Amino acid sequence: MMPAGGLVHSPVDEEKRRGVRRMKALATGLLVAVAVVYGLARWAQSQGAGAWAGYVAGAAEAGMVGALADWFAVTALFKRPMGLPIPHTAIIPTKKDQLGRSLGDFVGENFLSGEVIRERLRSVGIASRLGGWLAHPANADRVTAELATALRGALTVLRDSDVQAVVSEAITRRADAQEIAPGLGAMLQKVVADGGHRRVVDLVCVRAHDWLVEHGDSVMTAVTGGAPGWTPRFVDRKVGERVYKELLRFVSEMRDMPEHPARGAVDRFLGDFARDLQSDTDTRERVERLKSEVLGRGEVQDLIASAWGSVRAMVVAAAEDERSELRLRVRAGLLSLGARVAADERLRAKVDTWLEDAAVHVVTAYRDEITALITETIKGWDAEHTSRKIEAHIGRDLQFIRINGTVVGALAGLAIYTVSRLLGA
Known part of the structure; x- marks a missing residue:
C-alpha cells in the first residue's frame, strides 16, 4: 500500500x-x-x-x-x-522535517565518515573472507554463472548499430590521429633482421613454381602474343619456350637455394623499405595517403562495423556454454585468486586497502547526496x-x-x- x-x-x-x-x-x-x-x-x-x-x-x-x-x-x-x-x-x-535533517546529519557524522568506514571494514576482514569464499569451487561456479548472466544481459541491451558506430568511429579516429608508417617500418625491420620474412618468400617461390608448371602454355602464349608481327611463328614459339624455361629455372633455383642472389635482393629491398618507412618523408606521406584511402572505402567501414557482430555472437555463445573456454578460464581465475588471497597476507592487506580506499572515496564524494536523500525523503513523507x-x-x-x-x-x-x-x- x-x-x-x-x-x-x-x-x-x-x-x-x-x-x-x-x-x-x-x-x-x-x-x-x-x-x-x-x-x-x-x-x-x-x-x-x-x-x-x-x-x-x-x-x-x-x-x-x-x-x-x-x-x-x-x-x-x-x-x-x-x-x-x-x-x-x-x-x-x-517536527518531521527537522527530524529528517537531524537524522541526515547524524548519519553523515557518525556512519559516513572515512574513519568509521575504514575501522569497520578493517574489523570485518573482507579480503580474508572473500578469498576463503572464492576458493570453494561451488562459489567460483556461482560467481562465474552470475558474471555470464550479467555479460549476456549487457550485450542484449546494447544496440548493435550504436556499438558498431562507436567501434567504427573509434578505430577510424585513432588510425587517422596516429601515423602508421614508422611503426610499420620498425616492425618490418625487426622481421627482416630475425629472418621472419623468409617463410613468406619460400611460400611465394613454391606457389610461383607450381603455377608456372601448371600454366606453362599460358606463359608461352603471353610471350608469343607480344612478339612483332613480322617474326616467324616458329621463332616466336622457340623464344616463348626459352623464356618459360629460364623463368621456371630461375624460380626453381630461388625456391631450392636459400642463398640465391634474388633472395638477397629481396632482403635488401625489404630492409631499405623498412628504413624509408621510418625516415623518408615521401614514403611516409604515400603510406598515410594510402591509409586514408583504404579507411575511407565503404567496404572497410562495413568490415569494421561487422566485426562487432562477430565478437558479440562469439562472446554470447561462450557465456552461455558452461564448458566454454571463456567460462572455464574465468572459473579457474577465480579459484586461483581466492586461493592466493586466502594464503597471502600481503595480498590480503592490499585488497583490504583497495576496498577501504574505494569505500572512503565513495562515502566522501557522495556523503552530502546520501544525507540529502535521507532528508528529502523524510521531507516528502x-x-x-x-x-x-x-x-x-x-x-x-x-x-x-x-x-x-x-x-x-x-x-x-x-x-x-x-x-x-x-x-x-
Missing part, C-alpha cells in the same frame, strides 16, 4: 499496529484498574477500615499520576493529547502517515513505558506515603 508522500505501509506494519493497539488497551486497562483500586481504598478508608487502606490509596493515587504522565508523554510524540493545542506536543508530525508508521514500529515499547510508569508510580507513592506516616508518627 502506497499512501501520499511515497511512504509504504506493508502488511507487517498493519500487524504491528494491531500489536500497539493491544498494548494500549493493556496500559489503559491498568490505569483503569488502579483508579478503581484508588476509589475502593478511599471508600474503605472513609468506612473506618484499617491503616492499610491509606497505604493502598497512596500507592494507587501515585500510580494514576505516573500512568497519566506517561500517557501524556507518549501521546505527545504522535499527536496532541485530547486534541488540545498544548505546546511541544505532536512532535513527530510537526506525509506527516500523519509518518507518525502512524513510526508508532507502529516503536509504539508497543512506548506502551510498556506507560505500564512501567503506573507500577513505578504506585511503588513511589507507597514509599512516600510510608515515609510520611513514619515521620508524622
Whole structure:
C-alpha cells in the first residue's frame, strides 16, 4: 500500500499496529484498574477500615499520576493529547522535517565518515573472507554463472548499430590521429633482421613454381602474343619456350637455394623499405595517403562495423556454454585468486586497502547526496502517515513505558506515603 508522500505501509506494519493497539488497551486497562483500586481504598478508608487502606490509596493515587504522565508523554510524540493545542506536543508530525535533517546529519557524522568506514571494514576482514569464499569451487561456479548472466544481459541491451558506430568511429579516429608508417617500418625491420620474412618468400617461390608448371602454355602464349608481327611463328614459339624455361629455372633455383642472389635482393629491398618507412618523408606521406584511402572505402567501414557482430555472437555463445573456454578460464581465475588471497597476507592487506580506499572515496564524494536523500525523503513523507508508521514500529515499547510508569508510580507513592506516616508518627 502506497499512501501520499511515497511512504509504504506493508502488511507487517498493519500487524504491528494491531500489536500497539493491544498494548494500549493493556496500559489503559491498568490505569483503569488502579483508579478503581484508588476509589475502593478511599471508600474503605472513609468506612473506618484499617491503616492499610491509606497505604493502598497512596500507592494507587501515585500510580494514576505516573500512568497519566506517561500517557501524556507518549501521546505527545504522535499527536496532541485530547486534541488540545498544548505546546511541544505532536512532535513527530510537526517536527518531521527537522527530524529528517537531524537524522541526515547524524548519519553523515557518525556512519559516513572515512574513519568509521575504514575501522569497520578493517574489523570485518573482507579480503580474508572473500578469498576463503572464492576458493570453494561451488562459489567460483556461482560467481562465474552470475558474471555470464550479467555479460549476456549487457550485450542484449546494447544496440548493435550504436556499438558498431562507436567501434567504427573509434578505430577510424585513432588510425587517422596516429601515423602508421614508422611503426610499420620498425616492425618490418625487426622481421627482416630475425629472418621472419623468409617463410613468406619460400611460400611465394613454391606457389610461383607450381603455377608456372601448371600454366606453362599460358606463359608461352603471353610471350608469343607480344612478339612483332613480322617474326616467324616458329621463332616466336622457340623464344616463348626459352623464356618459360629460364623463368621456371630461375624460380626453381630461388625456391631450392636459400642463398640465391634474388633472395638477397629481396632482403635488401625489404630492409631499405623498412628504413624509408621510418625516415623518408615521401614514403611516409604515400603510406598515410594510402591509409586514408583504404579507411575511407565503404567496404572497410562495413568490415569494421561487422566485426562487432562477430565478437558479440562469439562472446554470447561462450557465456552461455558452461564448458566454454571463456567460462572455464574465468572459473579457474577465480579459484586461483581466492586461493592466493586466502594464503597471502600481503595480498590480503592490499585488497583490504583497495576496498577501504574505494569505500572512503565513495562515502566522501557522495556523503552530502546520501544525507540529502535521507532528508528529502523524510521531507516528502506525509506527516500523519509518518507518525502512524513510526508508532507502529516503536509504539508497543512506548506502551510498556506507560505500564512501567503506573507500577513505578504506585511503588513511589507507597514509599512516600510510608515515609510520611513514619515521620508524622
